[in-house]
Amino acid sequence: MILIKCPYCGERDQSEFENGGEAHVIRPKNPESLSDKDWGEYVFYRNNPKGIFYERWVHSHGCKKWFNAVRNTSTDQILKVYKVNEKRPDLSEFQNTLKSPSGEPSVGSGNFAVKK
Amino acid sequence: MKKKYSITSLIQNSLSDNENWGKMWRSPNPKKHYDVVIVGGGGHGLGTAYYLAKHHGVKNIAVIEKGWLGSGNTGRNTTIIRSNYLWDESAHLYDHAVKLWENLSEDLNYNMMFSQRGVLNLAHNEHDIKEIKRRVSANRLNGLDTMWLDKKEIKDLVPIMNTDNLRYPVLGAAYQPRGGVARHDAVAWGYAMRADELGVDIIQNCEVKGIKTDNYKVEGVETTKGFIKSSKIGVVASGHTSVLAATAGVRLPLQSRPLQALVSEPIKPVINTVVMSNAVHAYVSQSDKGELVIGAGTDGYNSFTQRGGYDVIEETVRAIVELYPIFGKMKMLRQWGGIVDICPDASPIISKCDVEGLYFNCGWGTGGFKATPGSANVFAHTIAKDEPHKINAPFALSRFSDGRLIDEHGAAAVAH
Numbered sequence: 001m002i003l004i005k006c007p008y009c010g011e012r013d014q015s016e017f018e019n020g021g022e023a024h025v026i027r028p029k030n031p032e033s034l035s036d037k038d039w040g041e042y043v044f045y046r047n048n049p050k051g052i053f054y055e056r057w058v059h060s061h062g063c064k065k066w067f068n069a070v071r072n073t074s075t076d077q078i079l080k081v082y083k084v085n086e087k088r089p090d091l092s093e094f095q096n097t098l099k100s101p102s103g104e105p106s107v108g109s110g111n112f113a114v115k116k
Numbered sequence: 117m118k119k120k121y122s123i124t125s126l127i128q129n130s131l132s133d134n135e136n137w138g139k140m141w142r143s144p145n146p147k148k149h150y151d152v153v154i155v156g157g158g159g160h161g162l163g164t165a166y167y168l169a170k171h172h173g174v175k176n177i178a179v180i181e182k183g184w185l186g187s188g189n190t191g192r193n194t195t196i197i198r199s200n201y202l203w204d205e206s207a208h209l210y211d212h213a214v215k216l217w218e219n220l221s222e223d224l225n226y227n228m229m230f231s232q233r234g235v236l237n238l239a240h241n242e243h244d245i246k247e248i249k250r251r252v253s254a255n256r257l258n259g260l261d262t263m264w265l266d267k268k269e270i271k272d273l274v275p276i277m278n279t280d281n282l283r284y285p286v287l288g289a290a291y292q293p294r295g296g297v298a299r300h301d302a303v304a305w306g307y308a309m310r311a312d313e314l315g316v317d318i319i320q321n322c323e324v325k326g327i328k329t330d331n332y333k334v335e336g337v338e339t340t341k342g343f344i345k346s347s348k349i350g351v352v353a354s355g356h357t358s359v360l361a362a363t364a365g366v367r368l369p370l371q372s373r374p375l376q377a378l379v380s381e382p383i384k385p386v387i388n389t390v391v392m393s394n395a396v397h398a399y400v401s402q403s404d405k406g407e408l409v410i411g412a413g414t415d416g417y418n419s420f421t422q423r424g425g426y427d428v429i430e431e432t433v434r435a436i437v438e439l440y441p442i443f444g445k446m447k448m449l450r451q452w453g454g455i456v457d458i459c460p461d462a463s464p465i466i467s468k469c470d471v472e473g474l475y476f477n478c479g480w481g482t483g484g485f486k487a488t489p490g491s492a493n494v495f496a497h498t499i500a501k502d503e504p505h506k507i508n509a510p511f512a513l514s515r516f517s518d519g520r521l522i523d524e525h526g527a528a529a530v531a532h
């Protein structure tokens with residue numbers, strides 16, 4: 001369970017929010033000329049990084065407003081919260097702490113990153 | 117040397133305080149080159165190596181695991197086995213697995229503790245009844261042993277269940293008697309031991325950092341123990357599959373989320389079947405040690421932390437206590453999370469991809485354990501022949517562009 005700072009209401013428990021998946025996914029402007037593969041990519045494929053992730057949240061048990069967040073999925077640390085009309089922050093603003101694809105020591109579990 | 121387990125070996129070893137059992141598999145240093153490299157030492161990966169060596173005569177195989185065998189979702193699930201899925205494709209795949217489960221202890225000469233104690237799926241409202249009865253009929257057309265039980269029959273099976281005095285009363289259930297549970301570690305260890313005997317190198321504590329490709333063809337894997345060359349790579353890394361795929365420039369339609377489970381303090385036998393309820397999200401069975409094994413849901417957002425939110429456990433425990441008031445004062449012993457890879461249609465991907473020699477067995481989401489032997493069996497076929505077995509042909513990546521989805525959200529929902 002994590003705390004999320006709604007840009008309108010302030011810090012609230014994550015259970016008040018719903019996650020809307022990857023942010024900044026743009027609907028193709030020319031669906032009629034897309035191949036099945038490209039359309040499938042738009043409908044079904046989303047980034048799934050272990051590390052810095054741009055995502056959408058809605059404060060469904062609060063102000064009901066949508067907003068974006070940048071979160072490190074390996075630690076659940078929220079690095080930035082911004083409104084939907086604000087510019088997507090650049091990846092270089094954030095430090096990705098991961099040293100390997102799994103981001104873990106050779107022995108151990110993902111909890112390591114959180115415990116320290 | 118082939119290790120045989122029998123009553124004689126048990127007695128012999130007990131005479132020496134069980135000090136002389138010996139190692140179940142070697143721990144070799146990785147060679148420079150393998151014909152096939154399997155990434156992921158869980159049940160699915162080890163099973164794949166076993167079937168590749170046993171059925172397809174592949175001699176030079178390595179299984180590479182970043183932790184210890186079965187340290188991922190193989191050792192973290194609630195061990196439920198069933199095949200009562202709605203669509204033909206799924207019923208064939210999961211029942212292929214159940215049939216292999218039924219002979220696995222003998223095949224591997226290692227006790228899987230496979231217990232066909234039956235699986236109940238409860239209905240709590242009109243919609244559940246219609247949905248579940250439809251599934252029972254579909255299952256029967258596929259030759260499965262699923263049946264509809266009314267409330268009295270459920271009470272006879274699970275007398276401690278509160279069917280009436282709760283917010284969502286129990287109105288009926290689907291029951292699959294051939295379903296049940298198995299020992300999760302035994303699956304990894306049994307496959308590992310027999311694969312090792314067939315010459316498979318099992319390399320633990322070695323992390324694959326990336327998959328090297330050249331012009332859409334695999335060349336090998338970069339690991340913490342150096343580069344290993346191979347022209348065929350099978351990735352079976354559950355929650356981390358998309359992370360590995362990205363190193364080969366492959367995108368997969370997967371989202372990784374924590375899935376939690378918990379066990380209680382051990383008590384005397386009170387529940388001798390597996391009971392699942394999608395509507396109130398409660399599923400429970402009792403282990404041989406007497407602990408209640410409880411499966412919670414996934415968190416509502418992507419994460420690789422192997423923890424999961426407390427509110428998710430709370431929701432499950434609330435439903436369990438309402439369904440079984442007798443458990444109200446019980447203490448929970450421990451809780452854990454695993455990272456599952458969820459596919460848009462809640463069905464797995466067992467498939468080739470655009471990169472030659474790169475194969476994926478992933479997307480099992482919240483319910484891969486039950487399929488372990490079947491999945492390993494058809495994945496080995498896919499890798500050996502470079503084309504899918506007829507059972508896993510529908511589970512190709514191409515379904516996300518041609519639209520032939522196998523939508524099992526209904527059969528699986530959260531309790532998969």
Ligand SMILES: [Zn+2]
Pocket residue numbers: 006007008009010059062063064065
């Ligand atoms: Zn708000």
